[in-house]
Amino acid sequence: MSDAPVFEIDPPAFWRDPYPDLKRMRASAPVAFVPQLGATLITRRDAIFENEKRVEVFSSSQPEGLMTLLMGENMMRKDGDAHMAERRAIFPTVSPRTVRDVWKAQFQAGAARALDRLAGHAQADLVRDYAMEVSAEALKAMTGLTNMAWPEMDRVSQGMIDGCANYAGDPEVEARCHECTASIDRHITDRMATLADAPDQSLISVQMQAGLPQAQMRANVKLAISGGQNEPRDAIAGAAWALLAHPEWLEAVRAGDITWLQVFEEYARWISPIGMSPRRIARDHDLDGVWLQAGDRLFFMFGSGNRDEAVFARPDVFDPTQDCSAAISFGAGPHFCAGAWASRCLIAEVALPMLFERFPKLALAGEALFGGWAFRGPLSVPVRLG
Template sequence: MTTIEAITGPTRPVPDEIARRIVLPEGHRDETALFAAYKWLRENNPLAQVHVEGYDPLWLVTKHADILEIERQPELFCNGGGSDPGTHNPILTNQAGDAFTKSLTGGSLRILDALPYLDPPEHTAVKDVASDWFRPANLKRWEDRIRALATEAIARRLRPGGNELDLVKDFAIFYPLHVVMTLFGVPEEDEPRMMALTQEFFGTADPDEVRADVEPLSPEAAAKQWAAAIADFFAYFDVLVEDRRANPREDLASIIANARQADGEYWPKQFAYSWFVTIATAGHDTTTSTLAGTLEALAHHPDQLAAVQQDLTLIGDLINEGLRWCSPVKHFMRQATEDYELRGRHIKAGDRLMLLYQSGNRDTDVFDAPDEFRITRKPNRHMAFGYGPHMCTGQHLAKQELRIMFEELLPRIRSIEITGERKVTQTNFVGGLKSLPVRLELA
């Protein structure tokens, strides 16, 4: 067992409002209060075990070093239950939601055969299905195609002169989806369906995204919407799998659909579906949040916008700071597989831990003045993509998309003015800005 840094002196009990602010999806609507709650924990009780009504007890992991310590040891802190797959949910859900999921699956919490639900060695084998496709060397061949999609998005959504628009709903949300679906091989006419399902998938706790077939106020409403969205995705992707096995093409869907296991047999369709769901959701929603959030930050810092416009080689630094600043993946859950000592606290086997990446990305032990947006921040050891073996497979594609869009868009911007109230998605999992009225002046 390892100890990172023993807590010196007494820690303060966590006020209920702090615990609820972080654990409950509705606590994330007010980002000012949310980040204040993270800061309070880092300063007063950085590794705190809390009990919020309706949820299993859990540890709130707020420090950058502690998150890294946990992430680099998947054998000690599992995703889906370790040697007993399906007994742990890597996404925080209330007790009613977990019970509903078990009622659908015959007792398992593994509703998707996707990477976030898997542990080694299964995680490694499934990840290898498409990991080569996401390597930078392979992605270079898509550079021109993605650039064409970026210029098309600007031409379609914006015009020279003044543009009064919602930066998220009218612009940022479309480009990442179009890129992912194009590389995937999904027809453009099906993108509205993918968009709607993605919003339902990540907006399970947001009143604005509740499906008509889900009772919004029931305790298990979020889990019901999650399951319903997954079922709709599966129905669509079943047709895609059958088509690509019969008629393979030069696209990512063909690689996944035709992947085979060590015995030469196809992976079960559920694994292909789950790959598709992961790419179709996380592959565009996180990039949308980072694109919109970074442009919002530049609106507040016109000097930094001007600096990037004068030297486009700063775009890489801008992207890293945008990722740290936005941190669209707010958490993943881990479960201790054995007793462990961390920061002077005794974590017991079976305990659940909520890794708070947004908090880690504002840790003063790692980042100077973390509540300031600085494109000159170096080094920038952000954890927006996670860390260790569970680090985001699509991180290089996300950075490529952002870089190309900024290269095409930023030189044309004369000014960005925020003209209305910002709104964020009500979620404790993945999300960011969902509405930001702006006036965007383009050359």
């Protein structure tokens, strides 16, 4: 077991706002064992950036990890050649060219439908009434699960990420996660014959064309859903809230002084939708004087690294003009998020500009509520539409 300094947390408080504890860890115990999570946490940006690439020590392979047990062994839980082979197989779905030439038009159509449904309403919740639908419709297209209703896409994604963050072992959370993965499997099965006859660039189809075994294909689709729904959803609603809460930056982006991409990249640094990534210690290792034992569980805390005072000029402030090029919002190394290009397109080129163009008088109508530490985002963003 790690001999890292012990840092105690209050789990409900950490879920509501992890940043105060993470700041204290960076200052006093940048490699700390948190007994409530049963894991050693790395909290400084440069240590995360460097060590995430050392897969011989910090292994993504976690046969007993929650994600593997609940969703199957996807490519995120593999290293080396096995990981790269599956990453190459899915590249035709997520490449910058495919995003530009195939998915962007579908993203725009989905956002337009959601905005049309909001027309005529005085108020809305940007999470429930806009971001959730836009993200889910984009994910339906990219995965090939066009037979799944968008509310079901959001439901099964949330069920899986709750299951993967269920370190307290709540049996109800685990049961709900199993029910959600079963729903995904049914929807995949229903699409396979059609995609075999008429292949396209969706995730199911390109993996079938590459000859991946069904178990791998299904696990990778679940991986895409577990991250490809909640993270864009949270970033769309969260970045919109950030602009409404900081009207000087909304004025700047409307004037063309900053770009929508700067807004998204800075929001993803400031409130990281992906707060952490777990690893298994593959062999005994000394990390800056802290002993890590083979088999230990370790978390790379992306959300903490993105607020590292040694790296960012204004780490706790939303400022789209500051240099956030060192942010690790999409990870680093071989497991850099394969969906990064799609996320940037969906959020910065489609969802945000279309929302503020359609509703130029958009304003907050109450307090936005946030939650989460492994995955973090707004639970609700009440707004007046005009």
